[in-house]
Structure formats: structure tokens, C-alpha cells
Amino acid sequence: MDGISLLTITVLAVFVGFEVVSKVSSTLHTPLMSGANAIHGIILVGAIIVAGQATHPWVLAVALLAVVLATANLVGGFVVTDRMLEMFRGRRGAAERPPEKPSAQGGAHEGESPERKGSVR
Amino acid sequence: MTLLDPTLTSLLYLAAAVFFILALKGLNSPRTARRGNLVGAFGALLAVVTVFFSVRLDNVPWILGAIAVGSGVAAPVARRVRMTQMPQLVALFNGVGGGAAALVALLELPHADDGWMRLAVVFTLLVGAVSFAGSAITFAKLQELMTTRPVVFPGLPVLMGAVLLAAVGSGAAVVLGGSLALALLLLVLGLLAGVLLVLPVGGADVPIVISLLNAFTGLAVAASGLVLGNVLLVVAGTLVGASGTILTRAMAAAMGRSVAGILFGAFRGNSTAGSTAVSDRPVRSSSAEDVAVLLGYAQRVIIVPGYGLAVAQGQHTAAELALALEARGIRVDFAIHPVAGRMPGHMNVLLAEANVPYESLKEMSEINSEFRTADVALVVGANDVVNPAAKTSAGSPIYGMPILEVADARQVVFLKRSLRPGFAGIENELMYEPQTTLLFGDAKESLTKVLGAVKAL
Numbered sequence: 250m251d252g253i254s255l256l257t258i259t260v261l262a263v264f265v266g267f268e269v270v271s272k273v274s275s276t277l278h279t280p281l282m283s284g285a286n287a288i289h290g291i292i293l294v295g296a297i298i299v300a301g302q303a304t305h306p307w308v309l310a311v312a313l314l315a316v317v318l319a320t321a322n323l324v325g326g327f328v329v330t331d332r333m334l335e336m337f338r339g340r341r342g343a344a345e346r347p348p349e350k351p352s353a354q355g356g357a358h359e360g361e362s363p364e365r366k367g368s369v370r
Numbered sequence: 371m372t373l374l375d376p377t378l379t380s381l382l383y384l385a386a387a388v389f390f391i392l393a394l395k396g397l398n399s400p401r402t403a404r405r406g407n408l409v410g411a412f413g414a415l416l417a418v419v420t421v422f423f424s425v426r427l428d429n430v431p432w433i434l435g436a437i438a439v440g441s442g443v444a445a446p447v448a449r450r451v452r453m454t455q456m457p458q459l460v461a462l463f464n465g466v467g468g469g470a471a472a473l474v475a476l477l478e479l480p481h482a483d484d485g486w487m488r489l490a491v492v493f494t495l496l497v498g499a500v501s502f503a504g505s506a507i508t509f510a511k512l513q514e515l516m517t518t519r520p521v522v523f524p525g526l527p528v529l530m531g532a533v534l535l536a537a538v539g540s541g542a543a544v545v546l547g548g549s550l551a552l553a554l555l556l557l558v559l560g561l562l563a564g565v566l567l568v569l570p571v572g573g574a575d576v577p578i579v580i581s582l583l584n585a586f587t588g589l590a591v592a593a594s595g596l597v598l599g600n601v602l603l604v605v606a607g608t609l610v611g612a613s614g615t616i617l618t619r620a621m622a623a624a625m626g627r628s629v630a631g632i633l634f635g636a637f638r639g640n641s642t643a644g645s646t647a648v649s650d651r652p653v654r655s656s657s658a659e660d661v662a663v664l665l666g667y668a669q670r671v672i673i674v675p676g677y678g679l680a681v682a683q684g685q686h687t688a689a690e691l692a693l694a695l696e697a698r699g700i701r702v703d704f705a706i707h708p709v710a711g712r713m714p715g716h717m718n719v720l721l722a723e724a725n726v727p728y729e730s731l732k733e734m735s736e737i738n739s740e741f742r743t744a745d746v747a748l749v750v751g752a753n754d755v756v757n758p759a760a761k762t763s764a765g766s767p768i769y770g771m772p773i774l775e776v777a778d779a780r781q782v783v784f785l786k787r788s789l790r791p792g793f794a795g796i797e798n799e800l801m802y803e804p805q806t807t808l809l810f811g812d813a814k815e816s817l818t819k820v821l822g823a824v825k826a827l
Contacts, residue, residue, distance in 0.1 A: 252486070255596060255604060262592075262605045266612025269394040273617075275624050275708040275733070278581075279457075279715035281397045282617055284407050286464050286584050288390050289610045291414055292591045293437075294421045295474045295598050300436070301427025308477055309429055313436040315473035320440025322467035323418075327411040328448035329459055334404040336453070336723040 280333045287326025293319035379424035382416060383602035389413025390606050394613055417602055453720055454680040457713045458512035461580045464587055465505025471590040472498030472557060478597045479553050485545055490596040492541040495553060498590040499560025500567065501583045507568040508576050508583070518576075521569040530566045533559055567633065575632045577713040578621050582629065585614025624708035627771065653789065653801055655808045658816065661783055662823030664807070665691075668745035668781075670701045672737065674774055675721065677711050678751015678787065684814035685724035688750060691821045692726065698824075704730050705737040705747075705774050707755035738775050747779035751786070751813040757798045766796055782806045785816045 273281055296319045300312035374382075390413050396406015427433065444463070451459050475494035482488045510516045537559040540552045571579050588610025595603025622629050665671055673692060679685060692702040704726060710717035718731060732740075741747060749756055756776045759766040776782050782805055789801065800806060809816050 255601070258601060259592065259604055259608050262608035263612045265391055266394075266609040266614075267616055269391060269609075270398065270613040270616050270620075273398045273620070275620070276706075276715045276718045277397060277400065277403060278617060278621055278624075278708075279460075279713045279719065280403055280407070281394070282581050282584055282614070282713075283456075283460050284393060284397045284410060285588070285610045285613055285617070286460055286467070287407075288393065288410055288414070288606055289467050289471075289584070289588045289591045290463070291386075291390075291417055291603060291606045292467055292471045292474060292594060293414075294417050295591075295594050295600060295603055296470055297418070297421050297427070297433055298425055298598060298600070299474050299477045300429055300433050301425060303429060303477070309432065311473055312477055313429075313432055315470040315477075316433055316436035317440040317443075318466040318473070319470035320437045321444035322463045322470065323414055324441040325444030325448040325459070325463045326467075327407060327414070328445050329451065329456060329463070330407045331404065331411075332449065332451075333453075333456065333719050334407055336719050 280330055283326065283330040283333060287323060287330055290319055290321075290323025290326050293323050295319075373426065374420070374424045376424070379420060380601070382420040382424075383600075386413040386417040386420070386602055387605040387609075389416065390609060394609065452683075453723060454677075454683075454711075455513070456719075457577060457580065457711075457716065458509045460713075461505045461508045461512065461583070464580065464584050465502045465509065468498040468501025468505065468583070468587040468590055470498075471587065471594045472502065472560070474594050475590075475597055476553055476557065478594075479544070479548060479550060482548065482597060487597060488545045488548055490593045491553070492544050492556065494590045494593040494597060495556050496537055496541060496560045496563075497586050497593070499557050500564040501586040501590060503561040503564025504568045504579065504583045504586075505564075507565055508571075508580055511568075511571075511576050518572070520572045526566065526570065530563070533563050533566060537563060571632060575627065577709065578618060578627070578629065578632055580713070581614060581618040581621055582633075585611050585618060588612075588614050621709075624772075651802050653808050654804075654806065655810055658809060658819035659823045661807065661809050661820050662827060664746055664781055664783060665695060665700070665748065665820065666698060666824050666827040668695075668700055670744045671695055671746045671748060672703050672705050672741060672744045672776075672779065674705045674707075674747060674749040674752050674756060674776055675710060675717055676707075676750060676752020676755060678753075678785075679813045680711055680717070680720050680751070682751065682813035682815075684750065684812075684817050685720045685726075687814055687817040687821060689721070689724040689726045691817055691824065692730065694821060694824050698827075702730065703732050703737060703740075705734065705741075705776075706731050707734055707752070707774055708772075710752065710755055734772060734774060741775045741778035744779040746781045746783060747776040749776060749782065749784045750817065753786070753798055754796070756800060757796065758800055759796060759798070762799075768796065776800070777803065777805075780805065784808045785813055785820075786810060787812060 296315035300316050303309035303312050389409050393406045393410030396402040472495050475491045479491050482491050511518050540556045544552050568579055588607045592604050592607025592611055595607055618629055679688060695702050706717050721731060754768055756774050758777060760768045760771045760773045777800055784801060
């Protein structure tokens with residue numbers, strides 16, 4: 250993609266980023282920060298690409314370290330955010346619904362699913 | 371294996387980016403927040419699966435192993451962490467993300483063949499390293515592995531200036547020549563800058579720094595997307611960078627601080643003021659039974675929960691006490707300071723965990739005028755957020771921070787472990803006022819005793 254298109258996308262993303270959080274109450278600051286924190290764990294995609302193209306063992310080692318760190322950011326970020334929000338939900342009549350299965354489900358999938366797909370190859 | 375068509379790949383990445391935007395949008399409201407987070411997680415899953423099918427990758431078993439290790443470590447930690455320790459965990463996850471971005475940029479340097487590309491590499495390296503090291507220091511401060519007070523030493527501004535100058539110099543050299551050795555030097559300088567940036571920040575301001583470093587990591591990820599030519603990384607990173615900046619400003623505003631003041635206040639030497647000496651002036655301390663009488667015969671009680679309550683895991687006992695008082699026909703509210711706990715909104719999370727009804731949690735702006743009508747303000751493990759020094763003492767590190775006006779209540783009861791100053795390291799005059807009563811002890815134990823005594827009334 251050429252530079253100008255990337256620049257356009259970047260500038261538009263800045264405004265979207267400003268817009269989506271501009272009116273949030275302080276109650277949700279922590280979960281929102283934590284959720285945004287999880288989203289930048291998507292650097293995992295970059296780490297996977299670099300690791301997948303590594304030819305030298307040293308490069309591979311460093312790239313795999315990046316994969317481990319990025320996965321921790323991504324998976325841990327979503328799981329911890331979900332745990333925070335689970336508690337918010339609890340106050341709205343826990344009696345109404347039966348307790349759901351452990352919250353971490355959503356996040357834990359992240360790491361596992363590519364694995365399953367991978368083994369098909 | 372045949373790879374996905376590039377157009378389809380782009381569309382899948384676009385879908386993931388849309389999921390991320392919807393996730394942030396969902397996190398704006400309590401009703402949709404949880405779903406929003408799951409939408410974000412789904413977007414991430416989609417993107418990660420897509421990359422495996424769209425690029426020719428070697429070393430796949432290794433990569434899958436690394437993913438398994440990363441999630442195997444992070445998921446259980448995130449699931450089991452005590453809610454009081456959550457801020458440092460968020461800091462940690464943020465730091466490793468920044469570290470990952472820096473490593474990716476380092477490895478891409480040899481493939482970056484024009485100056486603009488290398489500029490993006492340099493930016494990612496530097497910002498990622500700052501975020502990693504800065505987050506490590508915030509983690510250490512929050513975990514109390516090191517002092518929570520600002521760490522300043524005489525040559526700090528000069529050293530910081532020298533490090534930044536050296537970073538700019540080596541960064542420019544990397545952009546021009548692409549030297550790997552200088553890139554490594556840049557990485558080290560970035561780490562150093564991250565440490566120096568966060569050391570002078572006082573404990574109470576650490577949450578804002580986490581948010582700032584979160585935005586930094588977002589920007590580093592966006593720049594790494596430019597290096598790799600990956601639009602999803604650009605969009606996701608920029609989203610986090612932009613929303614993180616707004617969020618940081620909102621948090622700082624809630625504390626009556628400016629971001630620049632937090633980062634550079636210590637350099638100017640005005641955030642280290644305030645006495646640390648524990649004075650030996652007399653205070654009125656009393657027994658759980660006396661406190662129970664005060665509470666039990668009041669008409670209106672406002673509970674001010676603070677970090678001490680959370681540390682003692684006393685939120686459930688506090689909720690029970692509120693119920694017991696309400697059973698006696700007393701109106702009970704919880705006054706939540708925006709930064710009660712250690713992060714904005716942290717206390718809401720903790721009390722929600724203890725099933726305190728949402729209607730009883732009052733935000734500061736809502737409750738401050740009502741302290742006047744309260745018979746008792748019960749301050750449990752909070753200190754800085756009710757410290758009048760924020761209004762009266764211009765030299766104090768918390769000067770200008772909005773506080774809960776507990777002094778307006780007829781009686782003020784502090785449940786505290788000791789007279790030790792709070793997280794910001796300054797004394798609280800309110801504790802020496804005539805209308806104030808202190809009950810020393812662990813927040814949970816004290817609450818349990820008071821609860822027992824109230825029930826026995």
C-alpha cells in the first residue's frame with residue numbers, strides 16, 4: 250500500500266480513536282484502558298509474520314520471544330478486562346440469570362484456536 | 371497449503387479493525403462493556419487465524435508453541451489475580467506488548483530499505499522500549515517492590531536530556547545507515563529513558579502513567595504496522611494511541627492534574643514537597659463499640675472506601691455493614707472518588723464484586739454536597755482522597771486534586787491501620803480535627819468488629 254493511503258488511514262483512525270472514548274464516565278476508565286491495552290496485543294500478528302520468515306536461529310529466537318510477549322499482552326489483556334466487567338454485571342441482579350461459565354473463555358480461545366488450525370496444515 | 375487471496379486477507383483484517391472499534395465503543399457503557407470486550411477478543415482471534423493462512427510461514431510449530439507458552443502463562447495469571455493487584459497486571463501486559471513491538475521492529479530493520487521505513491523502525495524501537503521499561507517501573511511501584519514516593523536525584527534532568535539526545539543521535543544514524551549495532555544501542559537508550567521517565571512519578575499518579583504508556587504502546591504498534599506494511603496493525607495501534615491519549619487526559623482531569631505536571635513536576639521539584647514525618651499530635655481513637663453506636667444511631671451514613679479496604683479484602687464486610695445499617699432504617703451511600711483504589715474506576719469494580727447495588731455508589735460530584743447532611747462519614751482505608759491539603763496547602767503533591775468533602779459531615783470516623791501517611795506520602799490534617807474519631811486496625815477486622823457491635827445494639 251502506498252504511503253498516502255497509509256497516512257490517510259492513520260489520520261482517520263486517530264479521529265475514530267478520539268471519538269469512541271470521548272464521553273466515557275470515570276467508572277469505566279479502568280476497563281476501557283485495560284481493553285485498549287488488550288487490543289494493542291495485536292502486535293502478535295506482526296510477531297508471527299517475523300517469526301515465520303526467520304531463517305537465522307537467533308532471529309527466530311528473538312521473534313519467538315516477541316510472540317510470547319505479544320500473546321501474553323493479547324490473551325491476558327482480554328481475560329483481565331473480562332474479569333473486571335464480570336463484576337460490573339454481577340450487581341445487576343445476579344439472581345436473574347444463572348452464573349455463566351468462567352469468564353476467561355473468550356480470551357483463552359485466542360491462544361488455542363490458531364493452534365488447532367495450525368495442526369491441520 | 372494454498373494461501374488466502376490478498377483481497378480476502380485485507381477484508382478479514384478490515385473486519386478485525388471494525389471489531390476493535392466496536393469493542394472500544396462497547397466499553398463506553400456499563401451495559402455493553404462486557405460484550406464489547408468479547409467482540410474485541412473475537413476480532414483479535416480472527417486476525418491471528420487470518421495471518422496463519424495469508425502469509426507463507428516457516429517455523430509454524432515453534433510459533434504455535436510460543437503462543438501456547440504466552441497464553442499458558444498470561445491467562446491463568448489474569449484469571450486468578452486479586453482485583454486489588456489488577457492495576458499492576460495491566461501495567462505488566464502493557465509493558466510486554468511494547469517490548470514485543472520493539473523486538474519486531476529490531477528484526478525488521480535489515481529488511482527496511484528506505485529512510486522512511488527505517489524511521490518507523492526507530493520510532494517503534496524507542497517508544498516500545500520506553501513503554502516496556504516504564505511499565506516495569508510502574509509495576510514495581512504498584513507491587514511495592516520499590517518505594518512509591520517520587521525518586522529524584524540531582525542530575526536527573528541532565529541525565530534524561532543526555533539520554534534523549536543520544537537516542538535522537540543514534541536514531542538519526544540508524545535512519546541514514548541502518549546499523550544494527552546502533553539500533554541495539556537505541557533499544558538500551560529507550561529502556562533507560564523509560565526508567566527515568568517513571569522514577570520521578572509519585573505513587574498516586576502512577577495510574578495515569580499506565581494509561582499514558584498504554585497509548586505509547588499503541589503508537590509503537592501502529593509504527594510497526596508501517597514497517598511491516600500491515601494495515602491492521604496501523605489501525606489498531608493508532609486507535610489505542612488516540613483513545614489512550616484522551617483517556618490519559620480524562621484521568622488526569624479527574625485528579626485535577628495535568629499530564630505534563632505529573633511527568634515533569636518532580637523535575638521542577640514541586641511534587642516532592644509535603645512532610646513525611648509522622649507528627650505526635652494527639653488524636654481521638656476509640657473502640658469498635660463506640661463507632662457502632664455512632665453509626666447505629668445516625669440517620670445518614672456515607673462510607674468512603676479506599677485502597678486500604680481493598681487490600682484488606684474488606685469490601686464484602688463493608689457491604690454487609692451497609693445492609694445492617696439500612697436494616698435499622700439508616701440511609702447509607704458509598705462515596706466513590708474517581709481514583710479510589712489505584713486506578714480510576716477501580717473501587718467501583720471492587721464494590722460491584724461485593725454486590726453493593728449500583729444505586730448506592732455515588733460519584734464524587736454527586737455526593738460532595740451531601741456530606742453536609744450526613745451524620746457520619748466512615749472513611750475506610752482511604753486517606754489522600756479526603757485530605758484537605760489538596761485544597762489548602764499549595765506546596766502539597768496532591769494540591770488541586772478534587773477531594774471528597776468528608777469534613778462537612780457531623781462526625782468523621784477513620785478506620786486505619788496506623789497514622790502512616792497515604793500513598794502520596796503526606797499527612798492528613800483531618801485526622802487531628804475535633805470531630806474525627808479513629809479506629810486503628812486492619813480494615814476488614816475493624817469492619818467485622820463494628821458490624822458485630824452494630825448487630826448487638
